[in-house]
Amino acid sequence: MEDLLVDRLLSLANASFYEILGVQMSDPIGIIKQAYFKMSRKVHPDKCQHSRSTEAFQLVQAAWSTLSDPALSAAYRNKFTARYKPTPAPRAAPASAPSQAPSSASVEAIIAVHRALRYASLPELRAISRKLGLPAAKKKVVLAQSIAVALSAYGCVETSAAKAQRLLAEARTFLECEFSVCRAEVTPAWHSLGDLRMLVASARSCGLTTLTHPVLQRILQRIKELEEQEARSASAWDNPELRRQAEEENARQQAVERSRREAEEERSRRRAEAMRTANASAAGNTAANAAAKGAASMPHARQAPTGHTPGEKAKDASKENASSPRTDVNMSKEERQGLKRGRHYTSWDMYNDSKHGRKQLGIASFLRPVSQN
Numbered sequence: 001m002e003d004l005l006v007d008r009l010l011s012l013a014n015a016s017f018y019e020i021l022g023v024q025m026s027d028p029i030g031i032i033k034q035a036y037f038k039m040s041r042k043v044h045p046d047k048c049q050h051s052r053s054t055e056a057f058q059l060v061q062a063a064w065s066t067l068s069d070p071a072l073s074a075a076y077r078n079k080f081t082a083r084y085k086p087t088p089a090p091r092a093a094p095a096s097a098p099s100q101a102p103s104s105a106s107v108e109a110i111i112a113v114h115r116a117l118r119y120a121s122l123p124e125l126r127a128i129s130r131k132l133g134l135p136a137a138k139k140k141v142v143l144a145q146s147i148a149v150a151l152s153a154y155g156c157v158e159t160s161a162a163k164a165q166r167l168l169a170e171a172r173t174f175l176e177c178e179f180s181v182c183r184a185e186v187t188p189a190w191h192s193l194g195d196l197r198m199l200v201a202s203a204r205s206c207g208l209t210t211l212t213h214p215v216l217q218r219i220l221q222r223i224k225e226l227e228e229q230e231a232r233s234a235s236a237w238d239n240p241e242l243r244r245q246a247e248e249e250n251a252r253q254q255a256v257e258r259s260r261r262e263a264e265e266e267r268s269r270r271r272a273e274a275m276r277t278a279n280a281s282a283a284g285n286t287a288a289n290a291a292a293k294g295a296a297s298m299p300h301a302r303q304a305p306t307g308h309t310p311g312e313k314a315k316d317a318s319k320e321n322a323s324s325p326r327t328d329v330n331m332s333k334e335e336r337q338g339l340k341r342g343r344h345y346t347s348w349d350m351y352n353d354s355k356h357g358r359k360q361l362g363i364a365s366f367l368r369p370v371s372q373n
Contacts (some may be wrong), residue, residue: 006043007182009056010214017063017076025077029068036064109152109160116164117144120171127171177202181215193226 012020021035042048043056050056066072117125125143129136134146147167151160181203189195196219203216 004179004182005039006048006050006053006056007215009039009043009059010052012059017067020059020063021067032064032067036060036068040064110148112161113148113151113164114144116161117147117168120144120168124168124171127174128167131167131170181219184215184219190222191226193223193230196223196226 009020018025021032021039023032023035040057040060043050043053043060045053045057048056066076117128120128122140122143125140125147126136128147129143132147132150134143134150147164151163151167177199180199184190184196184199189199200216200219200223
């Protein structure tokens with residue numbers, strides 16, 4: 001939107017300061033100040049990315065510096081009224097009188113036009129009012145009312161509604177084309193000769209000219225540059241030596257692309273092979289660990305000799321006893337109580353749990369600590 005505003009201000013370089021700020025001559029200084037601040041924020045070079053935003057900002061500053069000063073504003077108003085004749089206002093409707101009340105057909109036509117324009121935006125209504133030669137207005141309601149009154153002159157309800165719909169479609173096409181023209185320099189169409197030619201053709205069919213839209217002048221200059229590039233390319237292709245160089249360059253680029261593609265495929269193959277090897281190794285380790293755990297959890301399993309010292313063997317046996325408790329179903333009550341305490345039930349536990357320890361010691365003196373070996 002800022003780019004459209006900059007283009008509009010540049011097209012109004014020779015217009016009055018009132019048109020630049022978008023105000024009326026009769027507006028008070030408060031409205032003029034508000035319009036100045038709103039417009040200067042939008043076209044300021046620090047915020048707007050347009051290449052000619054500085055020129056637009058200077059126009060706004062010049063208009064404000066003149067209209068904000070009472071003496072300069074009065075002198076400019078006198079000079080402006082002497083130079084520009086005010087646009088004749090449309091013929092006002094006759095004074096309302098009981099005998100001159102609007103007919104029911106005219107009222108129905110106004111309602112039909114309002115219904116056809118109820119979804120129109122403010123820029124679209126302004127475009128319709130310019131095409132009908134109506135005075136500009138800031139409010140959407142006022143524009144819609146003036147358009148409805150102007151179109152109700154056709155008398156027929158269907159004709160007035162159809163005319164309003166056709167004008168609305170033309171206004172939307174005009175605004176879309178205007179937006180495309182203003183954004184052409186930052187779109188891919190700027191590098192396409194065919195797209196630029198189609199854009200210029202549609203702009204001319206909508207009524208856009210290089211006088212009202214300076215961007216069209218830059219588009220025409222760009223079309224000329226692209227046409228010259230195509231002409232140079234065609235003349236260069238007719239030269240056998242240049243054609244041979246172009247073919248060699250094309251073959252070289254194809255070879256580089258082919259080698260790059262082969263290297264990428266080789267890297268992908270190596271990565272896949274390394275991943276398969278890692279997955280197979282992980283699967284083997286998982287199977288070995290599962291087999292070892294299954295063998296260790298079996299009851300009365302014999303552990304293979306590892307070549308450790310007797311002390312290390314005792315430590316290994318105690319670790320196994322702590323990690324893998326017995327699973328015999330024929331355990332005694334005392335053994336089950338020992339398992340609940342988190343360790344194996346030994347002969348020493350049996351001695352401590354007995355009420356007659358001395359007598360039990362004589363009976364169980366031959367017992368050894370229970371361990372899984």
